[in-house]
Amino acid sequence: MRTICFYFQVHQPFRLKPYRFFEIGDDHDYWDDYSNRNIMNKVAKKCYLPMNQLLLELIHKFQGKFKVCFSLSGCILDQMEAYAPEVLRSFQELVDTGHVELLNETYSHSLCALKSESEFKHMVQLHQEKIKHHFKGYEPKVFRNTELIYSDSIGEMVAGMGFDGILSEGAKHILGWKSPNFVYVNAHEPKLKVLLKNFRLSDDIAFRFGEKTWSDYPLTTDKFIGWLNQVPQEDEVINLFMDYETFGEHQWKETGIFEFMRHLPEAVLNRTNFGFSTPSEVIANASPVGKINVPIPISWADEERDLTAWLGNDLQDEAFDRLFELEASVKRSSNPEIQRDWLYLQTSDHFYYMCTKFFSDGDIHAYFSPYESPYEAFINYMNVLSDFILRLKQDEKERIAS
Template sequence: MRTICFYFQVHQPYRLKPYRFFDIGEDHHYWDEFANKNIMRKVAEKCYLPMNHLLLELINKYQGQFKVSFSISGTFMDQMEAYAPDVLESFQKLVDTGNAELLNETYAHALAALKSKNEFQDMVRKQQEKVKALFNGYTPKVFRNTELIYSDEIGAMVAEMGYKAILTEGAKHILGWKSPNYVYCNAIDPKLKVLLKNFRLSDDIAFRFGEKGWADWPLTTDKFVNWINQIPQEEEVINLFMDYETFGEHQWEESGIFEFMRHLPEAVFSKSNFTFSTPSEVAANIAPVGKIHVPVPISWADEERDLTAWLGNDLQDEAFDRLYELEDMVNRSSDPLIQRDWKYLQTSDHFYYMCTKFFSDGDIHAYFSPYESPYEAFINYMNVLSDFMLRLKKDQEDRLIEEGEDKRTTA
């Protein structure tokens, strides 16, 4: 079996509005509704709607032989319901074909797996419930952690929750001489299969496609199929993992990205011995060749493929630590708005905006950030977090008063 596995990350964060020091204690609404709605609608028109239409066309044209998969964050699903019901309907049509698999993840696209097993598990359950509610009872079988963050321990937690496979980066420093084009298994719990991204071929589409200075520009379907045909016959799966916004947003329509995808299946079917499979099909049909050992977490971000896009500098670590110090207080609260804001404040994007990297990766971080600088992102986030802490303390005090009144009434 020689197969291609397409996976697309679909995510938008709830962005914070400009929140001043003087707003602390006065304004408990943190989210920039105007920006969130405008960005969702803009990307919907450029990416989500045309690409979903194209994928549906391809699935129907090739009568189920062409297959893809998605991980759709809970924050994205919330925004689809609020701002883009047409996008939600187009995803539902894709899933209804049976040839677009949904993966599970953390509801808020969070870094909880690195800090709190309980919060991680709660986020995963909440995400599963949301997927089930919006997609006709759908239950994902495969897991994709935020930004493909993975370690042996994270994989073991995912296996404990009953998932059959997990996706992560085929990082060079982990693989060494090994190829990403095989199925591996978790080093702690071998029942969990591990699918590794082929970062070179994935990034040829996701990052280099529109670069006219790239030696292989323009990328055509014939050229791409020629590359995959050069892969040794014993290597069974090519995992092409990328942001869904690659299509139409990061790589504009004028680059030819939609036409590339429109003609890729035909080129694959007619000029290679590859098929297309979903992650669960890969996990079910291909045996692992061995364990993959990942003692320190990896991700698919930046040159290092580590966690430094989100954690590691003083700003990020301070914000991250202060946030999770509140977990116990949040768990004692029954206020639905506190619970909602707690989830949204964990979204990894907030910490990504605080990244102080420069050189090659700095431009990428600046492109995605709504802030002038990482320091502005940190100050804004910490102002919001300060108000959130005040709300938690007030909630705790009110609960203690209520409990005291109940005891007096009972006595």
């Protein structure tokens, strides 16, 4: 079997509004509805709607020989419900073709797998329920953790929840001489299959496509097909994993990204010995070649492929630790607004905005952040968290009094 597995991450965070110190205790509305609505509608127009339409056309044109998979965070589904129901309908139409796979993940794109197994399982269950609700009882069999964060222990938890496979990054420091173009198994639970991103070919599309200083610019279908045909014949699967916003948002329409994608499936099917598969199909049809040992968590972020995009400095660690100190109190609360805010405050983007790495990847971090500096992001988040703590204490008092 020689196949290509396209995976797209679809996520938008609920962004915090500017929240000042003197508002603590008075203002319990943390979310920037204006920005969230505008950004959702902008990305829907530039990416989600045109790309979904293109994929639908390609699936019909090739009668199911072209396939893709998505993970849609609970945050993006909530925003589709609130701001862009037509986008949700377009994803439902794609899934209805039977040639699009959906993956499970944490509801709010959380880093909880690094901190709390109970919260991790809770987040996954919430996401499962959300997917079932919107996609006719659909039950994903493959998991994708936030930002492809993976380790042996995270894989164990995922296997324990009954998943057949998990996606992760084909990090050089983990693979060594091995190739990402095979199926592996978790080091502790061999029943869990591990699919690894081919980061070079994925990032050629996701990051370098419109980069005019890149030595291989412009990336054409012919050039990409040439690279695929250079892949050793024994390699079984090319995992092309990327943000869905690559199409039209990170790489603008003017770069030719949509036309590249429009012509790629036909070129692959006619000029290579590759086909297309979903993750479940890869897992079912390819035999694992061995275990992949990942004792320390990896991710798909930055040159290091580690956790330092989110938990790499004192600001991030302080905010993350303070947040999860509240888990037990939140679990005791039945207040739906507290539960909602707890979910959204866990979103990894908040910690990403606090990143102080300004070396190889600083420009990427600055592109995604709505703040002037990581320190501003930290202060704003901690002000919100201070108010959230006061609400939890008041909720506890009222519960005891009743």
